[in-house]
Amino acid sequence: xxxxxxxxxxxxxxxxxxxxxxxxxxxxxxxxxxxxxxxxxxxxxxxxxxxxxxxxxxxxxxxxxxxxxxxxxxxxxxxxxxxxxxxxxxxxxxxxxxxxxxxxxxxxxxxxxxxxxxxxxxxxxxxxxxxxxxxxxxxxxxxxxxxxxxxxxxxxxxxxxxxxxxxxxxxxxxxxxxxxxxxxxxxxxxxxxxxxxxxxxxxxxxxxxxxxxxxxxxxxxxxxxxxxxxxxxxxxxxxxxxxxxxxxxxxxxxxxxxxxxxxxxxxxxxxxxxxxxxxxxxxxxxxxxxxxxxxxxxxxxxxxxxxxxxxxxxxxxxxxxxxxxxxxxxxxxxxxxxxxxxxxxxxxxxxxxxxxxxxx
Numbered sequence: 001x002x003x004x005x006x007x008x009x010x011x012x013x014x015x016x017x018x019x020x021x022x023x024x025x026x027x028x029x030x031x032x033x034x035x036x037x038x039x040x041x042x043x044x045x046x047x048x049x050x051x052x053x054x055x056x057x058x059x060x061x062x063x064x065x066x067x068x069x070x071x072x073x074x075x076x077x078x079x080x081x082x083x084x085x086x087x088x089x090x091x092x093x094x095x096x097x098x099x100x101x102x103x104x105x106x107x108x109x110x111x112x113x114x115x116x117x118x119x120x121x122x123x124x125x126x127x128x129x130x131x132x133x134x135x136x137x138x139x140x141x142x143x144x145x146x147x148x149x150x151x152x153x154x155x156x157x158x159x160x161x162x163x164x165x166x167x168x169x170x171x172x173x174x175x176x177x178x179x180x181x182x183x184x185x186x187x188x189x190x191x192x193x194x195x196x197x198x199x200x201x202x203x204x205x206x207x208x209x210x211x212x213x214x215x216x217x218x219x220x221x222x223x224x225x226x227x228x229x230x231x232x233x234x235x236x237x238x239x240x241x242x243x244x245x246x247x248x249x250x251x252x253x254x255x256x257x258x259x260x261x262x263x264x265x266x267x268x269x270x271x272x273x274x275x276x277x278x279x280x281x282x283x284x285x286x287x288x289x290x291x292x293x294x295x296x297x298x299x300x301x302x303x304x305x306x307x308x309x310x311x312x313x314x315x316x317x318x319x320x321x322x323x324x325x326x327x328x329x330x331x332x333x334x335x336x337x338x339x340x341x342x343x344x345x346x347x348x349x350x351x352x353x354x355x356x357x358x359x360x
Contacts, residue, residue, distance in 0.1 A: 001064045001094055001271065001275060003064060003065070003066050003067065003095050003097060004069055004093030004097065005017055005067065005068050005097050005099055006090060006096055006099065007072070007099035007120075007124075008071060008101070008110070008111055008120055008123070008124075009072060009073045009074075009080075010101065010108045010109070011071065011099045011100060011101040012099060012103070012204040013099040015236040015237065015240055016099060016239065017036065017068035018240065019236070019240045019263060019264070020038070020040055020263070020264050020267065021038035021040060021066065022243065033070055035068060035070065035089040036067070036068040038068075039066075040063060040064055040264070040268075041061040042061050042290065043265055044061060044279065044290050046281070046352060047059065047061060047281065047288060050283050050322070053329075054284065054288055056285055056286055056288045058287045058288075059287070060287060060288070060290070062279055062290040062291060062292045067089070067093060069089045072086065080112060082127040082131070091192040092192065094197065094198065094275060095197060095200065095271055095274055095275055096194075096199050097199075097200050097201070097202050097271075098120075098124050098199065098202065098229075099202050099204060100121060100201055100204065101117070101204055102115065102203050102205045102206075102209065102216060103115070103206035103235075104206070117203055118219075118224075121220070121224060125195075129169055129174065129195055131194055132165075132169055132175065135191065135193070136162055136165055136166045136169065139162060140159075140162055140163065140166060143159050143162065154187070161188070165188070165193070174195035174196075174227055174228060176195060176198060176199060177226065177228040199227070199229040199274070200230040200232060200270050200271070201224070201230070201231045201232070202263075203217060203231065203232070203234070204234060204236050205234070205235045206235060206237065207257070210233065210235040210258075211257060217231055232266055234263045234266065238253075239262065239263040242262060272292075276294055276295045277292055277295065278292075278295050278349075278350075278352075279292055279293070280293060280302055280350075280351075280352070280353045281352070281353070281355070282306065283354055291305050293305055293349060295351075296348055297348070297349050298346055299319070299343050299347040299349055299355065300314045300345035300346075303317065303355070303359070306357065309359065310357050314345055314357065314358075315358045315360060316358045317343045317347060317357055318343075318356040319340070319343050319347065319349075319353055319354070319355055320340050320341075320353070321353055322352035322353070324337075324339040
């Protein structure tokens with residue numbers, strides 16, 4: 001899973017990235033032209049508990065790749081512009097987080113000379129819509145010529161789909177809210193259309209206003225209810241300070257600001273939600289591990305995430321859900337209580353399932 005942090009310069013995006021990555025803040029990083037990648041462990045209290053119960057040689061968290069895309073800067077004409085390099089940096093991400101500035105700071109003025117979250121969201125959405133429109137226009141021009149010369153059935157299916165997408169974007173609607181089935185998404189997957197990507201908007205407040213963020217978030221949710229985005233508040237400065245504290249001090253600090261969930265937890269949880277992902281576990285004396293899968297994956301598909309051979313040679317899956325396992329304390333007790341089951345390849349893996357794959 002790849003998450004791209006995008007935003008206008010001085011939005012707090014790189015501060016957030018450093019917090020998520022566990023890095024010291026480097027002012028020079030904010031001026032880089034290339035995207036910066038970090039592989040981040042996904043915190044999971046369930047995996048921590050299972051590790052405590054099994055005391056394995058190794059604990060392996062699920063991971064996510066987070067990209068800090070260079071912030072959009074002011075051009076010579078005094079306007080913030082999206083470059084082709086920026087678009088190329090964004091295209092390979094599975095989900096995007098718009099990092100939107102809500103804080104005032106005289107020492108670091110907003111590139112557009114005023115703080116206006118709604119304007120910044122509209123700016124990014126408009127630019128991505130224009131990018132997709134330009135791409136589709138070029139692709140359709142070539143595709144219409146190819147269809148006339150070719151008997152390729154895939155091209156004949158692709159043409160009306162791209163025409164529908166183009167018409168949808170012309171109405172200033174992002175493709176992420178368009179009704180598309182699995183076949184449509186498969187045909188479109190190679191194009192990396194920006195408005196088709198799942199989206200969350202993270203609004204960056206300062207220390208004095210984070211406790212009053214609900215009203216601002218509600219206004220943004222109401223205004224942008226039609227773009228298919230999840231809106232979340234956070235404070236990059238507070239989160240960066242939190243990252244240097246031990247657990248006890250962190251809890252006290254969060255309580256002072258009314259924060260119930262860290263930015264890392266919030267962003268990763270939101271990413272899982274918008275991408276339709278969940279976790280299952282494998283456990284034992286050697287290793288306890290969390291695995292990321294799509295919702296509605298079968299037991300066989302889940303086994304394939306562990307190893308290709310497990311998919312090809314799948315026989316059965318022993319299944320106990322995390323909640324039941326913690327309640328009863330062992331596989332033997334789970335069998336006695338009737339919450340252990342032996343499932344076939346079509347079983348739909350649930351979030352928190354503990355699987356033991358039987359294979360040939």
